[in-house]
Amino acid sequence: MGKSLWYLLFSLWGCVALSFRDPWEDIEDRKFESLLKRLVYTRKGYITTGLVANGYKRYMGVPYGLVNASNPFGPAEPYPAFKQTFYAEKEGILCPQIRNGKPVGITECLTMNIYVPQNRAASKLPLPVMVWIHGGEFVSGSAEDEVDNPTSLLRHGIIVVAVNYRLGIYGFMCLDTHEVPGNQGLKDQTLALRWIRDNIAAFGGDQNKITVFGQSAGGMSINMHLFSLNEKLFEQAIIQSGSALSYWMMVESDDTIPLKLAEHFGYATSDIHKALNHLRRSTFDTHSLVKAANDMKITSAYSTDQPFTKPCVEKQFEGVENFITQHPMNMISEKAKEIPIIIGHNANEYYFQCHDKDEIFFTSYDISKLFELGFNIDTDFNEAIRAVEHFYFGDAHIEKEGATKLVDFVTDFIFAHPTQRMAEKFLESGAKYVYRYVFSFFEASHGDELPYLFDSLVSKLNKTDGGIFWKERLLVKHRMVKLWTNFVKHGHPSPEPAAYLPFVWTPITNTTQPYLDIDLDFKMMSRPEHGSMAFWDLFYKLYGKFQKWYINEDKEQQLVFKTSSLKNLPLQFSSNVQFNTIQIFNMKDEN
DSSP states (O other), X not given: OOHHHHHHHHHHHHHHHHHTSOHHHHHHHHHHHHHHHTOEEETTEEEEOOOEETXXXXXXXXXXXXXXXXXXXXXXXXXXXOSSOEEOBOOOOOOSEEETTEEEOOSOOOEEEEEEESSOOTTOOOEEEEEEEOOSTTTSOOTTTTTTOOHHHHTTTOEEEEEOOOOHHHHHOOOSSSSOOSOHHHHHHHHHHHHHHHHGGGGTEEEEEEEEEEETHHHHHHHHHTTSSSOOOOSEEEEEXXXXXXXXXXXXXXXXXXXXXXXXXXXXXXXXXXXXXHHHSTTSOHHHHHHHHHHTTSSOOSTTOOOXXXXXXXXXXXXOOOSOSSOGGGXXXXXXXXXXXXXXXXXXXXXXXXXTOOHHHHHTOOTHHHHHTTBOOOHHHHHHHHXXXXXXXXXXXXXXXXXXXXXXXXXXXXXXXXXXXXXXXXXXXXXXXXXXXXXOTTSOOTTTTGGGTOGGGHHHXXXXXXXXXXXXXXXXXXXXXXXXXXXXXXXXXXXXXXXXXXXXXXXOOSSOOEEEEESSSOEEEESTTHHHHHHHHHHHHHHGGGBTTOOOSOGGGOOOOOHHXXXXXXXXXXXXXXXXXXXXXXXXXXX
């Protein structure tokens, strides 16, 4: 037979063979082809994913750090290169924590999720990057809690990355030792930011256009990065309800934590190293330690409880990379000089903690407990606490009927005034572009702005009032996303007025304090809560020296004020009487 006949018979055989092919093989081939299209080559090796939804690719559970198995409470190391293609499809990774009353999570949790728009712009230019740092009082939360569906952000041609970091005893024990120096969770974030800088280009991202954004403890983390000793790892920052000057943000080193935990598990010792060695034993599973720490109120964040595992001022050790060795109140931020910053808070931050509480919660509320974490209490300072009570509550006791007064006090003390002080600290550091906001839409409480940024939380908006104000909420969402993404792209939230953003968001200066009031009507206003902010300005002039970590570098130039000046300020004074406040600031002690 000729060659042409042999070729014809071979072709017919191929057709018959294909007709009997297992259909699952076609599916596997298509899946392989799909994975191949999403294959990226990073400095760590190949990464791919089969997860695609709503027009974007999801690379889930990408590891960036490796926890030392022999020292899980200490600093982590960069994750080594992949020996084979990494399939980034693992969802739901949690760092050890209490969730819904139960211990969950694994120590091998230093991962990130990367969300990439599927259809790149025709120009094929690198896309700007937003890196999300979650909140949770440094004891709870994960990369997926809010950012499971960032479609609205991605539609603006932005890559979104969300980061896990260690929490509680694994992330924030501060023992002043070489093994556990403190701030392990913040150092995890640093590893993640370095990984993103070195590898995001493989996903189509611009390594020179990275914006970090976070809320609550996430915002505080970002604030801390602006004061940290590490290199500059991002170009812009958005700090939502998270000033690093908030009284509760930092704790002093506490070497009793491992001693208490070891004793809880039957091993009494006064030696920190022996206690840590005992806790590292394989007989103690992660969940048992997490539960014990929560039960002993070491990491509890329930109601008025405050965790003892938070950022701290580190002691320096040779060969140990420090994150921060001074409190931000005593520092200048060199990074803030060249980084545009958005910083703000919500109008009624504390409402979420007390709206459903009974009368006993209010009548037994002791505001001095809030001050104990950040101030050294003595007789003189007790007078200051009484002045605060007088300003917010008059001569009355705290009652449920007056819940708004408690909300005002805690919102001002923990969020609003620390935000103002930090904005001023940035100006003092030489920052030129600091944009302030107050999210006041529907009298917003802590975290209420998040559904306006992340689509995974949109259902909460509809449930809030049965959808009655759905159109209004959707309009606020579109406007807020546009402002945030403008900032990411241009370094300015409103580079020019638009149809539904008919204003220019101007930065603060040493003489002006403009801020954006984020309500149904977005408006530029001046000096949020001017009366109460003036009260707190005076409070810190008088009593700032009682703050833990306070360093008075020029005592002779410090003005001395009489306690009576603060006590005699009018209750909730308005902007009409601010001239009197300024006069008080300029008073000198006549004694």
